[in-house]
């Protein structure tokens with residue numbers, strides 16, 4: 001049975017000075033709510049760091065067969081931030097013993113780490129197998145962070161502040177491909193499968209369409225709400241239509257300065273040249289673009305290529 005690793009010397013906010021004893025014990029709000037002390041905490045509010053806490057049921061279940069997730073010290077504060085029974089989720093171990101590296105490692109409550117591990121092992125790994133590959137990395141954008149929701153100071157505490165949330169940008173595959181969860185280019189049904197699995201497992205799922213904070217990642221957490229209310233807001237967006245690049249093609253270096261022909265049109269003969277050209281030759285684009293009038297071949301080629309995307313774009317707007 002794996003036991004929690006010993007506390008690292010550089011552990012943050014771990015030791016409580018005697019002077020701090022006057023302060024409210026961090027678990028008091030929990031006790032007031034349900035009359036029970038959280039796992040591993042003596043009912044008198046004694047700091048659990050003093051005595052080696054009994055490993056929680058979650059901790060005992062989260063073995064090396066499931067995840068590489070050493071225990072880390074509880075975090076108390078600032079404010080309501082922090083949590084007990086924390087782990088550093090470094091990797092998820094798949095059924096075939098392959099590891100999915102969590103990059104960077106995520107600080108999470110044991111229960112949240114377990115939920116992430118189950119999600120990857122049971123739901124994500126088979127999806128990757130469908131692609132003829134296996135999951136190699138979980139691209140972690142954010143785990144524990146003491147902050148308000150969406151990073152807004154003073155806002156209600158984010159579940160990130162309780163080590164109960166994870167922001168996932170992508171799953172990387174062993175074959176070098178990547179399932180970027182908010183990328184419209186990733187097959188829609190694959191993203192929908194991830195959406196359904198996430199919304200089944202987590203009580204909050206936020207992605208594109210929820211608010212502008214979640215356009216490039218998926219937020220999952222295990223927030224507990226009244227009546228088991230859940231939030232699943234993730235618009236799986238269709239690929240954008242293939243349209244011409246919005247910026248014009250790079251002007252060739254050898255092209256003559258455009259202004260001369262476009263604005264000043266100093267040579268009266270230039271325009272008539274265009275007209276005769278148009279009639280005799282097939283350069284339609286020249287006719288529409290006076291600045292291509294007296295140009296060399298580079299300029300007219302450019303004008304020709306430029307006219308094409310415009311057409312495509314117009315066509316694609318029609319149903």
Ligand SMILES: [Zn+2]
Nearest residue numbers: 165166167219
């Ligand atoms: Zn988040």
